[in-house]
Amino acid sequence: MLLKNQRAVAAGGGDVDDAGSVLPLGAGVHRVWVPTRHxxxxxxxxxxxxxxxxVDPFDAAACPWxxxxxxxxADAAVVFIESPLSNPYSTADRDAGGNGYLPLTLQYRPYTAAAARPRSLAAGDFRETGDRAYRGKTNRAANETDLDAVIAAREVLGERPVIVVVRMHNPAVLAELEPTPTPSWWTSVCNNRPCGSCWRAFSSPAGCCRSRCRSPWRPWRHTARTCPSTMPPTPTPSATPTPSVSV
Incomplete structure (x- = not known):
């Protein structure tokens, strides 16, 4: 699914809205840089x-360059990342006298649950005392360096194309990626070969689906998360919305 298709603009080079699109990659692209993940x-x-x-995400059979x-x-860069991976339970917190529960972060930078409920609705296991509240606690994503890799690629490549492929395990708050003008792909498949063919020819499959990314945490926490139309989407820098294409 194509989330964003936006070209980088040099400082003082014009408005981001007039930057144009990156995909499909033209005939001038012969070598791509694929950074290793940590x-x-x-x-x-x-x-x-x-x-x-x-983790080395490069697949020579799937990449046409x-x-x-x-x-x-490199003529372009392809940065493979995953949605934030976090551990919502800490034995260290439990051993220190807490209940052990941490917020499940959906962003890459450290997240503090300042707006969480003061008391959890879940009573927990019968062997537990108290509840599972985690208000005020902080959690960190194990793959925070994924965001660092995207930022570093954009800085090193300059105005050359940078494609970000996000493998989604769960819905994520992608507001941290929005300031980076790069084409972003949302995929839930293990095989990257369909992505490579779309980058080169930008062929659109027959089936299309609509999906909404989450906005920053605070407004999202005050929505009815069980109702699909109440979540405010992450605003995009471009005035023209990019169509979602199923891959």
């Missing part, structure tokens, strides 16, 4: 510890 240590699906790791080792020699 994911911090976090609990696994069965709550076992997963060590910090580096050669890979550049140096971003200064």
């Amino acid at each position: 994911v911090g240590a976090q609990p696994g699906f069965m709550r076992g510890g997963e060590p910090a790791r580096d 050669a890979r550049a080792d140096d971003p200064r020699q």
